[in-house]
Amino acid sequence: MVQIEIGKSDGRPVYLDVWRDLISYGLSIFGKRRSGKTYLVGLICEKLSEINQPFIVIDVMGNYYTLKEKYPVIVASVGERSYADLPNITPEMARTLARAIVEARQSCIVDLSEARMLEQYEFLVEFLEEFYEACKHEKKPIILIIDEIHRLVPEKSTARLKELADLIKKVTYWVTDIARTGGNHGIGYIIAGQREAETAKTVITQSEVQIYFRMSGADIKYLAGRLTKETLDKLPSLETGEAVLVADEEEIFFKVGERRTTPAGRTPDLVLEPGKLKKVDISRLRKIMQKLERAEARPKPKQITPEYEELKKKIAQMQQKIHELTIERDTVIEEMEIRIEQLKVENSRLRKENESLKAKLQGVSVEAYKEEIEDLNRRIATLEGKIKEYKEQLAEASRLEDELERIRQAAKNLADDIIDFVDVLGLDVIPQDTIEMKKRLEELEQKLRIYETTEKERRLRVEETLNKIGVKERVRGMRVFLERLKLKSGVFPKILKQVIVLDPSVKIRPEDVEAEVTVETRRKYLKDLARMGLLIEDNGKFRNGLSLWVTNSIRKIDPSAPDEAIDKIVEELIRLVVS
Incomplete structure (x- = not known):
């Protein structure tokens, strides 16, 4: 040093x-x-x-x-x-x-x-x-x-x-x-x-x-x-x-x-x-x-041709592209280094669990668990028999359900024929309010079909947004950014985990944050998060700004991104931070 x-x-x-x-x-x-x-x-x-x-x-x-x-x-x-x-x-x-x-x-x-x-x-x-x-x-x-x-x-x-x-x-x-x-x-x-x-x-x-x-x-x-x-x-x-x-x-x-x-x-x-x-x-x-x-030193040509000038431009463009790719490569390397650190931590945890398990099994023989294993095998056989029985009952129930549906449809068709018949004869066999109720039921069934179609289209729109290359790249960048914040030293990651799960309508003060540092240091960390866009500061108080941060970022890529797609990304990032 x-x-x-x-x-x-x-x-x-x-x-x-x-x-x-x-x-x-x-x-x-x-x-x-x-x-x-x-x-x-x-x-x-x-x-x-x-x-x-x-x-x-x-x-x-x-x-x-x-x-x-x-x-x-x-x-x-x-x-x-x-x-x-x-x-x-x-x-x-x-x-x-x-x-x-x-x-x-x-x-x-x-x-x-x-x-x-x-x-x-x-x-x-x-x-x-x-x-x-x-x-x-x-x-x-x-x-x-x-x-x-x-x-x-x-x-x-x-x-x-x-x-x-x-x-x-x-x-x-x-x-x-x-x-x-x-x-x-x-x-x-x-x-x-x-x-x-x-x-x-x-x-x-x-x-x-x-x-x-x-x-x-x-x-x-x-x-x-x-x-x-x-x-x-x-x-x-x-x-x-x-x-x-x-x-x-x-x-x-x-x-x-x-x-x-x-x-x-x-x-x-x-x-x-x-x-x-x-x-x-x-x-x-x-x-x-x-x-x-x-x-x-090189002999200079007597005359610079247009082709030579064009070649120089192409070389300059290629050099610029090489530098851009170098920066992109370095970014990928940084992400890989973060992932390696995470895997090292996970590997260390698994090693400790393995050592702990070895310590628990030290001196324990298989014979000691023989009766327990046999009892478990008997219980498994019993459960498998019950599962087989339940599957048979389920198949029968399914058959009965199909039969019942055919009966329902036949009854409906019969009712429609009766209504048409009495309507032609001018008979008042079925009360008018019953007829109106049937029409209302048909209207509701039509609305239900429209709703189901719209809901399917909405789900497809959400999936389409989440699968866009630009959106995926932006979400990947957000993940890398949050991973880096999680790896910071001190109590910063602890404070980040506390505020990232808050309801956006709830406001907190630095005194409300649990951390082994002074209130002034907590305020500094909260202001840092606000500067990054993860919090929103309001008269000395702070509230969760993750959703707004994600919305602004994603809609720069896809202005028509649905709210549900935004919500899914927010939930994913929250799980990443608190995991």
């Missing part, structure tokens, strides 16, 4: 575990300007340098070059920067640079502060894709740090230029893919920005460890339900350099530690002139880049 200290809480050190918090879980850092975000990222870079853990910083503001005061960090910049070891890099060099950094295993700051927005995204699309592919090949830990994430990967892009909008989508795709699956290839993941609400949700949700600096207004409301009320109340009044670490269901307030290098990002307020920057040996990096450039 390799840990780095990032500050102190009530005099006690606060650590981040490099493998767990940065590579396996991922870290996000958010807060207002001048609250200490960039300062903390710089401190993390210093600590990683001290343990020889390579990292890459995507720096769009030029805030991190001062790390060179104390540490051998390479700076590659777009444009001519006096402090850059590799100045004037271009989007065409991005792939070579990314692979060379991964192979050289040297920490690097990619300074894009001089680049235009379009050039930044052109560079990042090429760089991030090649970085990901190189890490998949090398399989050695490296940390990717992206500052100003809310600007680079926005939740809603305001770009009007189509080319720029397309590039933003591609960067969002690669950042999400790296965050989601990069841990499998040793890629650590740190993002920092000002507003979480303005950052793409697909990127934020991949970080399981969060650090929040000073916030206010809409940012506080955005976090409601994810942090305790006590923590939310403290966020607006935090001093510069104070933050809260949210991990493992804990919320720890701490003061960021002191950096050894000058904070170029003007946070905290005191800004020092950068000292003498270290000269970094980049000979190994240059050799690798030259080798890669030679390997990639």
Whole structure:
């Protein structure tokens, strides 16, 4: 276990575990300007340098070059920067640079502060894709740090230029893919920005460890339900350099530690002139880049034909499809892992039952149960005789029922003939009210036949809905989601089981939930479930929202899905959770 200290809480050190918090879980850092975000990222870079853990910083503001005061960090910049070891890099060099950094295993700051927005995204699309592919090949830990994430990967892009909008989508795709699956290839993941609400949700949700600096207004409301009320109340009044670490269901307030290098990002307020920057040996990096450039050098055709351009498009589409299938494969693997864990638990239970049964049978001979077995055999023979007798009686009853039905039908036909006969003769043999009653009976029989036909069609409609591929896939996704919640640590699964069976009209308070945690922690879990859509919050009280959650989800696939089909899915999911 390799840990780095990032500050102190009530005099006690606060650590981040490099493998767990940065590579396996991922870290996000958010807060207002001048609250200490960039300062903390710089401190993390210093600590990683001290343990020889390579990292890459995507720096769009030029805030991190001062790390060179104390540490051998390479700076590659777009444009001519006096402090850059590799100045004037271009989007065409991005792939070579990314692979060379991964192979050289040297920490690097990619300074894009001089680049235009379009050039930044052109560079990042090429760089991030090649970085990901190189890490998949090398399989050695490296940390990717992206500052100003809310600007680079926005939740809603305001770009009007189509080319720029397309590039933003591609960067969002690669950042999400790296965050989601990069841990499998040793890629650590740190993002920092000002507003979480303005950052793409697909990127934020991949970080399981969060650090929040000073916030206010809409940012506080955005976090409601994810942090305790006590923590939310403290966020607006935090001093510069104070933050809260949210991990493992804990919320720890701490003061960021002191950096050894000058904070170029003007946070905290005191800004020092950068000292003498270290000269970094980049000979190994240059050799690798030259080798890669030679390997990639190919004679250029004199003329690019339309067929060649079409082939390039098809290759790009195939690569995109491969990445989508890779994500789908990883999802299936996750589901299989969950099922394996369930089978392990079931196997352990069966083993214990087997051991218990062996213990009970220890020293017991078959002779001791011989009389009991013979008695059971006699009882079985007696019961089989009775069953045979009952079957014969049932067959006779069935025959009599058929005969009775024929008699009923004959009597009905005879009654109809008599009614027609007396009606022709004008006789008043059968009272008028009896005739009316018979007509009413026939009408009711007709309605019954219509109802039975409608009921059959309804059942077919329910089965048709449940057998639709899209509905099956959505239900499978719901099952996987709930299975993951069941496997969470602590009392969360216990609370989930309690609330999932509640009548949707019943409202509960956190105090009503049975769990060995504080009321505040229960409230946090209930708010988490409400945020997921499984509960509905109403003035501090909560009620079951599973049915509404399922209805909204299924009717996106099949708008005409019948209520009974929805009810069946809800019942299935409830059984899954409480089993």
